[in-house]
Amino acid sequence: MSTAVRPHYTALDLPAIPPDRPYVLVNMVMSIDGKVVVDGTEQGLGSKTDQELMRELRVNADIVMNGAGTLRASGTSPRIGRPDLVRLRTEAGKPANPIGAVISASGDLPLDRIFFTAGDFRAVVYLAATVPEERREAVQATGRLVHVLPPEDPIRAMLRHMRQDLGAQVLLLEGGPTLNAELLGVGAVDEFFVTIGPVIVGGRDTLTAVEGERARSRDELARASLLSAVHNPETGEVYLRYRL
Template sequence: MRQLDNATYLTALDDDGLRDLHRYPDDLSAPWIRVNFVASIDGAVATNGTSGGLGTPADHRLFTILRELADVVLVGAGTVRAENYGGARTDPAQRDRRRARGQSDTPPIAVVTAGAHVDPSSRLLTDADVAPLILTCADAPADRRRALADAGARVLELGGSHVETAAIRSALGVLGLHRVLCEGGPSLFGQLLADDAVDELCLTTSPLLVGGASGRISSSPRAMATPMRRAHVLGDDDGTVLTRWVREPSA
């Protein structure tokens, strides 16, 4: 055991430096799933039901950059409802950089929901520059699927009664959306972990102790130990710590 080197401080990094540290692998031929979460020092994933109270300026700065780098933002329907999701936004400079990387101007939000439980009048559809993807099932009520499609969403039926991880990866791959940013929630993260589909985790530790009954950043019926290696540790003057962990390659 040895003491780690001091974290790199964000004040020493401009946004280009942060983009370089969080580049996706080159020449991807299949979806690479990056998960991004913020948690308190004592492991809480939310305060008063949402993650907003854990956010810091450093976390928001990285959040914006991770979205810019992604082809698609993957999220569970419960998180969409709890966090009142709207569509992703990009400014002219971000759109220029995305075009230079061969990406669309703005990443769509892809919502995993077996029952098509998304309100057609929610911000996800009314406050978005690009139509969301609804990853649902054939067993979802037809009227819900139809209402979402009528509201402008692209509805994809992936399986009969459950949205399997393999089906998510296949659908995103067919669409050429290889740089995936998963923003939760814990159940979706847990599903991806259980199915050995998480390639990396960006975890921000907010300088707060929260207590309460908030859950972990991942939740699943069974455990799946996934060896990871530390890619980097960044720190901000306010105590925020930002880490990036990448899955160890298979032997």
């Protein structure tokens, strides 16, 4: 394990980008016992250092994505939030902030949130084909790009749209656990960043980093290689980076 106090994520060394989808990073903060929420949100699990690492990861991303549940629970935006990090992006020819993205099966979204009202970043909303027309029209009325996904293989269709229509090379997923599971399910997660906070949450039904309809069998386990591990003695956190 590295003796550095914290890693630096502003300039990740990534392999070749797939032609049909972005390179996908997942970033999550969790407790020692693997829980990713306290009182319904992730707040309280990570330190200010963890939040800074989240911003650094966003420097690499063309799109920052959340599931609808995360948007409803705690709000979301792809903003970088630090002038020095914004400068790194603009000097590389990128917009100040990544594109924000959210996916919803119901179209039941809080349209008054910053994700829909802010003017300093672009955003796209991916909706299931079964979303009622009135809800789809309400989302479109916010001015955000709406893309309706086909019923067959919607996650791969979403990734193709990101790569081919939006030109995205790197997608950063920031939760929630169901969205993480959906992309893992189609083999589309390339790296997993985890901050482990020095707390224990407990609870039989408390969410973990990956949720889904069923657990994988021993033969189906998603296996990863550890790229880096850094312990922060000031916060008690451990920062892990895995490649799948």
